[in-house]
Amino acid sequence: MLNFYEVFYRFLEGPHISEMDYDLDFDQKLRDTVTKYGIKYDPQNPIPQDDQMADNVFAAGLEFYEKIGTYCIDTLRVATFTKREILEALAEAPSEPVFGTDKDAKKLIARPPESDLPPWFFIGAAGAAVTDERVLAAIVEGYGQVPYGNSITTPSITKINGRPIIAKTPLEVLGSIRTVEVSKAALRKAGRAGMPIMNAISTATSDAAKIAGSQFGLNPADGIMVGSMSELKMDFQRLNEVAYALHCGSNIVAESGPLLGGYCGGPEGLAVANVAYHLQSILVQRGTVHFTFPIHFKFSSNTSRNTLWSTSISNQGISRNSKFPLLTSGILASGPGTEMSFYENAARTITTCVSGGGILALGLAKNVQTDHLTPWDPKFSVEIALSTLGMKRQDANEIVKELLSKYESKIPEAPIGKRFQELFDMETLEPGNEYRELYYKMKDEMKTYGLKFAT
Amino acid sequence: MSEAKIIENLKEAIIELDEVKVVEAAKNLIDQGIDPLVAIEKGLSAGMTAIGDKFNIGECFLPELIRAGNTFNAGIKVLEPEIAKSGAKQSQTGVFVLGTVTGDVHKIGKEILAMLLKTRGFVVHDLGEDVSLSTFVSKAEELNADIIGMSALLTTTMPAQKEVIEFLKEKGIRDNFRVMIGGGPVNQKWADEIGADGYAETAEEAVRLAMKLMDTK
Numbered sequence A: 001m002l003n004f005y006e007v008f009y010r011f012l013e014g015p016h017i018s019e020m021d022y023d024l025d026f027d028q029k030l031r032d033t034v035t036k037y038g039i040k041y042d043p044q045n046p047i048p049q050d051d052q053m054a055d056n057v058f059a060a061g062l063e064f065y066e067k068i069g070t071y072c073i074d075t076l077r078v079a080t081f082t083k084r085e086i087l088e089a090l091a092e093a094p095s096e097p098v099f100g101t102d103k104d105a106k107k108l109i110a111r112p113p114e115s116d117l118p119p120w121f122f123i124g125a126a127g128a129a130v131t132d133e134r135v136l137a138a139i140v141e142g143y144g145q146v147p148y149g150n151s152i153t154t155p156s157i158t159k160i161n162g163r164p165i166i167a168k169t170p171l172e173v174l175g176s177i178r179t180v181e182v183s184k185a186a187l188r189k190a191g192r193a194g195m196p197i198m199n200a201i202s203t204a205t206s207d208a209a210k211i212a213g214s215q216f217g218l219n220p221a222d223g224i225m226v227g228s229m230s231e232l233k234m235d236f237q238r239l240n241e242v243a244y245a246l247h248c249g250s251n252i253v254a255e256s257g258p259l260l261g262g263y264c265g266g267p268e269g270l271a272v273a274n275v276a277y278h279l280q281s282i283l284v285q286r287g288t289v290h291f292t293f294p295i296h297f298k299f300s301s302n303t304s305r306n307t308l309w310s311t312s313i314s315n316q317g318i319s320r321n322s323k324f325p326l327l328t329s330g331i332l333a334s335g336p337g338t339e340m341s342f343y344e345n346a347a348r349t350i351t352t353c354v355s356g357g358g359i360l361a362l363g364l365a366k367n368v369q370t371d372h373l374t375p376w377d378p379k380f381s382v383e384i385a386l387s388t389l390g391m392k393r394q395d396a397n398e399i400v401k402e403l404l405s406k407y408e409s410k411i412p413e414a415p416i417g418k419r420f421q422e423l424f425d426m427e428t429l430e431p432g433n434e435y436r437e438l439y440y441k442m443k444d445e446m447k448t449y450g451l452k453f454a455t
Numbered sequence B: 001m002s003e004a005k006i007i008e009n010l011k012e013a014i015i016e017l018d019e020v021k022v023v024e025a026a027k028n029l030i031d032q033g034i035d036p037l038v039a040i041e042k043g044l045s046a047g048m049t050a051i052g053d054k055f056n057i058g059e060c061f062l063p064e065l066i067r068a069g070n071t072f073n074a075g076i077k078v079l080e081p082e083i084a085k086s087g088a089k090q091s092q093t094g095v096f097v098l099g100t101v102t103g104d105v106h107k108i109g110k111e112i113l114a115m116l117l118k119t120r121g122f123v124v125h126d127l128g129e130d131v132s133l134s135t136f137v138s139k140a141e142e143l144n145a146d147i148i149g150m151s152a153l154l155t156t157t158m159p160a161q162k163e164v165i166e167f168l169k170e171k172g173i174r175d176n177f178r179v180m181i182g183g184g185p186v187n188q189k190w191a192d193e194i195g196a197d198g199y200a201e202t203a204e205e206a207v208r209l210a211m212k213l214m215d216t217k
């Protein structure tokens, strides 16, 4: 595989192009590729079952990435890669990386569609905001207790010493450090000392804060998350993070968040772009795993029918053609403690699980409301996921259609639910009656759709 | 070709995102001595409104908005010398200075807003992402902005919105501008708390609000 220096030199020496021209080029080439490969959205089937189309989506993504490359917003240059270079990277990409230490160490392996192996469970609300260290500690301890959890992502604290953390200031550096210190202690308390923290230290918006935070308890078997900018763009700040992580031998969680309705256009473009991100995450972000969260531009969540379809076909294409592991996140429109959140959670979890790869569970209330997260929402995702092992896409499709009918029309006005502190006891980490009853009621309802649980 | 037909062509060119057609129609229009201001209003701007409507109902996406904007600009470029000659002033809804606040690089939501504002006749100056306090204020003054719009997608960058408003106040120029804020974690309560003139959850609502704020100027 091309080494990182060579990739970086391309950002210094590739052809100049204005950002808008790159964006429009992205749009045009993506459209052309979608047309060429005959990829067509099918609203009737949120989980498509056509292997040929899945492979076409993968082939289209490969061709598209070869044509478009990655843009660097600091140099205004494009780094492109030949088909041979991309295929070599794909062949040599990490396939069985180990995350975590001691008894919590585990191999993360790619998982094909309809697999009967449990997916990797990446627990947490992907950088959602919490008030302060107290809430952070409780939530992370709760995450550590989620059965079958393999790794976590920490929320972002937004206050330190009772005052708001402001991005790009020393408060952010300190907040980032405290996030790691508090989270590691909380995992130890949960009996999961070696459980890997696989996120970006989400309080950190800058490379400096992220690197500072990683000095206080993260080790290479955790993972430094390096995001791509939208769409298929990098800057020096993110490349600095890659350079740093490579030098410490750290796992890298290469993140992408392609947007339906933005430059990717509709669901077909989103699916193909997601494949391009998979390839970029090997070559440019130098990932140990690819973590992606396709998202709907109006709903800031990914449980709508078209985002489900897009995630499904894209995950199928990737999982059938790549051994570089993939994790996909769910972000719900509705918040904790609402009926709707259980329907959305189930639909999203089933879709990603039968389509291949591992799951991140779970963002709620679009991930934008402070303290709107609980450890039991990911616990529900885990239960649902385990009930789908070996399930056929066709059967999953029928269940997801039924679930969609319960929430689809409510997405634009989704209820934000309640805060963790309102639903759970912060000391015992147990849910109050309101939440507990709803949880078991919804679990019982899931049985009526044919899902089978161990208990 | 009739005046109505040429104006219709201008409108169509925008909807079809066809820069060649728009330039042709604009030249045609000048040759025939048609009032360029009428052509802009009934042709180019009407086309932009139609594209904005298509976006709002999900029939097209961000790239179409950008291409429509470029087509509009190509048409205007042909017409501008004519307008200058006649000494008339092109009507505009307002001048909008927009950016994502310091520390924050989220771009696409702000870009959608910029494009939708253009479809409703605003002159938009998109300052980009990670925009500093001083840039917001100096650009707003320099460009004689009617509205300053600030996007923040991170809870930790929301304080930057407050900072800009406080700075405007301290400089004694707060009342020269209407200030709008938005982005995922932002809400009406925060807008009230920091004394912004408006908040909107979506770009669509933001455009309606911006037009309303223009009426209060």
Ligand code: B12
Binding pocket: A125, A126, A127, A128, A129, A156, A200, A201, A202, A203, A204, A205, A206, A227, A228, A229, A230, A256, A257, A259, A295, A296, A297, A298, A300, A301, A363, A366, A367, A368, A369, B103, B104, B105, B106, B107, B108, B109, B110, B112, B113, B149, B150, B151, B152, B153, B154, B155, B156, B180, B181, B182, B183, B184, B185, B198, B199, B200, B201, B202, B203, B204, B206
């Ligand atoms: C894509 C994305 C990214 C991309 C951004 C790419 C880019 N160049 O735009 C990347 C990967 C770079 C990124 C990075 C980060 N992100 Co981010 N990101 C997102 C995501 C998934 C989507 C944002 C988006 O484009 N939405 C779609 C657009 C259309 O919606 P929108 O931006 O909200 O805009 C609409 C309205 O808000 C409104 N609007 C927007 N601006 C304005 C302005 C005005 C004046 C008005 C009136 C209205 C208005 O109109 C728009 C259209 O309707 C959100 C999730 C979410 N739920 O939003 C997280 C999210 C915003 N990110 C988050 C985080 C934590 C981060 C990081 C800190 C992670 C990290 N540690 O690296 C970094 C920060 C980088 C930085 N310095 O800014 C959190 C924020 C949590 C919080 N409450 O603080 C979110 C909510 C998700 C999450 N939990 O991970 N991110």
